[in-house]
Amino acid sequence: MFKVSPLRKRQVLGGVIGFVLGVVLFYIFTLEATEKYVSIGPMNTGHQDLSCFTCHADAKGNLLQQVQSNISHAVGARKTAVDFGTKDVTVDNCLECHDRANDRHPTYRFSEPRFKDAIKHIDATTCITCHSEHNSERVSVASINYCMNCHQDLVVENDPLDISHEQLIVAKEWFTCIQCHDFHGNHKYEVPEKLSDTIPMQFIQAYFKGGEDPYGTNKKYTALSQEAWLKTLEK
Amino acid sequence: MKTIIYKISLFFSALVLVACGGVPEEKSETAAEENAFSVEEVLEMVAKENDVTRTLYTKAIVGKGKAQGMKFDEDWRKDDVEAGPLPALFLRGVATSIIKSPVPLGLYLGSDFPVNAANKFEGKQADLFQEIKKTQEPQFFYDEDQKLHTAMFADLASAGACVSCHNKHPQTTKSDWKLGDVMGATTWQYPKDSLTYKETVAVLNAYAKGTVDIYMEYLDEIEAFKESEKPEIGNKWPAEGNYLPTAEVFLDSVKKLSSYETMKHLVAVK
Numbered sequence: 334m335f336k337v338s339p340l341r342k343r344q345v346l347g348g349v350i351g352f353v354l355g356v357v358l359f360y361i362f363t364l365e366a367t368e369k370y371v372s373i374g375p376m377n378t379g380h381q382d383l384s385c386f387t388c389h390a391d392a393k394g395n396l397l398q399q400v401q402s403n404i405s406h407a408v409g410a411r412k413t414a415v416d417f418g419t420k421d422v423t424v425d426n427c428l429e430c431h432d433r434a435n436d437r438h439p440t441y442r443f444s445e446p447r448f449k450d451a452i453k454h455i456d457a458t459t460c461i462t463c464h465s466e467h468n469s470e471r472v473s474v475a476s477i478n479y480c481m482n483c484h485q486d487l488v489v490e491n492d493p494l495d496i497s498h499e500q501l502i503v504a505k506e507w508f509t510c511i512q513c514h515d516f517h518g519n520h521k522y523e524v525p526e527k528l529s530d531t532i533p534m535q536f537i538q539a540y541f542k543g544g545e546d547p548y549g550t551n552k553k554y555t556a557l558s559q560e561a562w563l564k565t566l567e568k
Numbered sequence: 569m570k571t572i573i574y575k576i577s578l579f580f581s582a583l584v585l586v587a588c589g590g591v592p593e594e595k596s597e598t599a600a601e602e603n604a605f606s607v608e609e610v611l612e613m614v615a616k617e618n619d620v621t622r623t624l625y626t627k628a629i630v631g632k633g634k635a636q637g638m639k640f641d642e643d644w645r646k647d648d649v650e651a652g653p654l655p656a657l658f659l660r661g662v663a664t665s666i667i668k669s670p671v672p673l674g675l676y677l678g679s680d681f682p683v684n685a686a687n688k689f690e691g692k693q694a695d696l697f698q699e700i701k702k703t704q705e706p707q708f709f710y711d712e713d714q715k716l717h718t719a720m721f722a723d724l725a726s727a728g729a730c731v732s733c734h735n736k737h738p739q740t741t742k743s744d745w746k747l748g749d750v751m752g753a754t755t756w757q758y759p760k761d762s763l764t765y766k767e768t769v770a771v772l773n774a775y776a777k778g779t780v781d782i783y784m785e786y787l788d789e790i791e792a793f794k795e796s797e798k799p800e801i802g803n804k805w806p807a808e809g810n811y812l813p814t815a816e817v818f819l820d821s822v823k824k825l826s827s828y829e830t831m832k833h834l835v836a837v838k
Contacts, residue, residue, distance in 0.1 A: 392591075393591045393592075394590070394591035394592075395588065397584065397585060397588040398588055398589060398590050398591045399591060400585060401585050401586065401588065401589070401590045402590035402591045404585075405590055411590065411593070412593070413593070415590075415591045428668070432668070434645060434661075434664070434785065435645045439664070441663075441664070441667040441674075442676075444667075444674055444714070444757075445674070445676040445678075445755065445757075446691065446692060446693055446711050446713075446714065446718060446755070446757075447678065447688075447689060447690045447691065447693050449691065449713055449714075450690075450691075483686060484685075484686075486685055486688075487685060488685070488739075490738050490739055491738075521647070553647070
C-alpha cells in the first residue's frame with residue numbers, strides 16, 4: 334500500500350470540504366429565496382418586486398458549454414463569444430415593460446448621426462446612463478443640465494413663461510428645465526407660467542433619489558408589472 | 569506518480585469540457601447564404617416603398633380626409649386631441665416600429681428648415697442634404713463612429729397639404745415652400761454592406777409592418793374618439809366620403825403601387 338503523509342491527508346480533506354461547501358453554496362445562492370443576497374445592490378424605485386430573471390435571462394447552453402465556447406473563441410476557433418451565466422441586460426429588456434408610443438425622448442432616436450456630439454456628453458441611446466440599476470433610487474444621472482446638449486437653439490412661440498425660455502437659455506439656467514418638464518413626458522399636469530411656481534429643485538432631487546413624485550401621480554402610461562410582463566411572453 | 573495523476577485529471581477535465589460541446593452558433597452566422605444585394609440597393613428599394621406609402625397617406629388619407637372634415641394634428645397622441653398623425657409623424661411611427669423589430673434598420677426624417685428644431689440636420693447630414701437639394705439624388709456614406717451604412721433620400725413636397733401645413737405652421741422656420749421642393753430627407757441606416765435575399769425581404773417586411781402598426785394606432789385613436797364623428801372603416805377611402813380604409817386595404821394599395829419597382833430589383837438578373 335501507498336504510505337500517505339498526514340500533510341497530504343489534510344490537503345485531500347480540505348479539498349473535499351471545499352468542494353462540498355462550494356456545491357452547497359452554489360445550490361443555496363441559486364435559489365429564488367436567496368436572490369436578494371446575490372444582488373449587487375438594492376433595486377431601484379418601482380423595481381423592488383422584480384425577480385432577477387426579469388432582467389437577467391439565462392444565457393444559452395449550460396455552464397460547461399459556455400466555458401468551452403468562450404475558450405474556443407479565445408483561441409480563435411469560434412467567431413463569437415457567448416454570454417456566461419446570464420445574458421447581458423440591454424435597452425430591449427427595459428423596453429419590454431417601459432416602451433410607450435408617446436415617449437418624448439425614446440432611446441432609439443439618439444442613434445441618428447445628428448445626435449453624435451450630444452451623445453458624447455450624455456449617451457441617451459441607453460437607459461442606464463440615467464437609470465443605473467441596483468442603487469435604490471430612480472435617476473442616477475450625474476448632472477441634470479443635460480437639456481443643453483440639444484436645445485440650445487430652442488424658440489418658443491408665444492412663450493407663456495414670465496422669464497422667457499430664451500432668457501433662461503442665455504443665462505445657462507439649464508437646471509430649471511426639469512422643474513417643469515419631465516424628460517420622458519409621462520405626467521399629466523398643469524405646467525406653471527411663473528418660474529417661482531415651478532417645482533423646487535430639492536423636490537426633484539428627492540424624487541430622483543426615490544421619493545414622492547413632484548409632477549403628480551396622474552401618469553399617461555404605467556410600466557408593466559412582472560406578472561403583466563410574463564403574460565406578454567405567453568402571447 | 570504525481571505527474572501521471574495530474575496528466576490524467578487534466579485529460580479527463582478537457583474531455584468533459586469538449587464532450588459536452590459548445591453553445592450552438594447562431595444560424596445566421598453559420599449559414600453560408602449568398603449575399604444578393606448591396607446595402608445601397610436595399611435602402612433604395614425600401615426608400616421607394618416609403619415614398620409610395622407616404623404619398624398615399626399624405627394625398628389619399630390626410631389631403632382627402634381633411635376635405636371630409638377629418639383632423640390631423642402634431643399632438644394627435646394627446647388624450648384631449650381627437651386627430652390622426654400628420655405625414656411626418658406617420659413616418660416617425662413607422663420608424664419606431666422598425667426599431668422595435670429584430671431587423672437592424674434605422675429610419676429618421678430631418679430638414680434644414682424643420683418645424684421641430686430637434687429635426688435639423690447637422691454635420692455630415694447637413695452637408696449631404698445641400699447636395700440632395702441640388703440634385704435630388706440619394707447620398708450614401710459610412711458612418712465610422714456608429715459603424716453603420718447610411719443613405720439619405722430626398723423628401724419632396726408631393727402634395728398641397730405638405731406645403732400649406734408647413735407654410736402656415738406657427739413654429740415654421742420657412743413659409744415659402746412650393747410643390748416639388750425638397751423639404752427634407754429621410755436617413756436610413758444598416759450595419760452590413762451587403763444583404764442576403766432573406767435579409768432584404770426582412771427589411772422590406774419590417775417597413776411594411778411599421779406602416780400597418782402606425783396605421784392601426786391611428787384607427788385605435790379613432791375608436792377612442794368621444795366628441796368627433798368617427799369615419800366608417802372598411803374598403804372605402806376618404807375621397808368617397810367619411811370613410812377610411814382598413815390597415816389591410818391601405819397596405820394592399822401600397823403594395824399595388826410599389827410592387828413593380830420593388831420586384832424589378834428583387835428579380836433582376838445580375
